[in-house]
Amino acid sequence: MCDPMSMATEAVRSSAQHAWFSDEVQSLLPKLYGAAVKLCRDRTNAEDLVAEALTRAWAKLPTLADRGTFQGWLFRILTNVYISQYRAARVRPEEEYLGVDAENFSIFERIHQPILLWWGNPEQEFFDGLLRSDLQAALDSLPEPYRSAVVLVDVYELSYRDAGAALDVPVGTVRSRLSRGRALMQKHLWQYAGPGHGPAQGKGERE
């Protein structure tokens, strides 16, 4: 244990490990911080969340078997910290029936009408008028547990399985949260960025 030779080897390994960890974290940071901002909806809390997740990740690094899975592993830790925080705050997001209109809301069904198709391409016009800030507001409007499912799968492209592991729920729950979350997002977009709002205004009159 106190053999100076093995302690020196230990120090070298640890410093190589530290350099590797630092490099990986720095390259993933914009993504990691982005996910934290989307989960917390607040930059200060997001910074604290990232710091806490990185501290845990460094402590748990020896349990990471395959370095190729680092990104998913780090996202899972971030999500776990986030979930444990809102649990600690006694916020208990529940799956709830949102009503038939919200559960199935589809922008496509609203705009893909024969009468509108006469006048051009309503889908394209919808996208032309859609701003990044509209999308961000729609995502922020989602309550938990729907927001984290949409953030992980739609923004960060996790598989249902990985999202389920990160959120500690079965794949079927990920699927239903996504479905409700996306419908709610579309409803929000329709209300705030649909035809008749912002840059999309007066589309019908344009030649």
Add this chain to the structure above:
Amino acid sequence: MKPTSITSCEEAIRVLAEHLDHELGGRLEAELNAHLETCRSCCSRAEFERELKARIRGLGAEPLDQDVAGRVQALLRSFADTPTP
């Protein structure tokens, strides 16, 4: 919930999200692809949902301000003194 076979637009729409998420696979995936090739309405819907998903994905990158980058760098440096157990 999930249909066992795609014989209508309603059933196609029910599995569309999983298809766009690359989570469908198997026979339903093949049947849906066949349906999308022959049904203009479902094909347009698939295009629409795919585009919307791509726009949402575009929200991913968050501009890092110097404070955050600096704080994380300081944190990482402090880990050098606390080797992993």
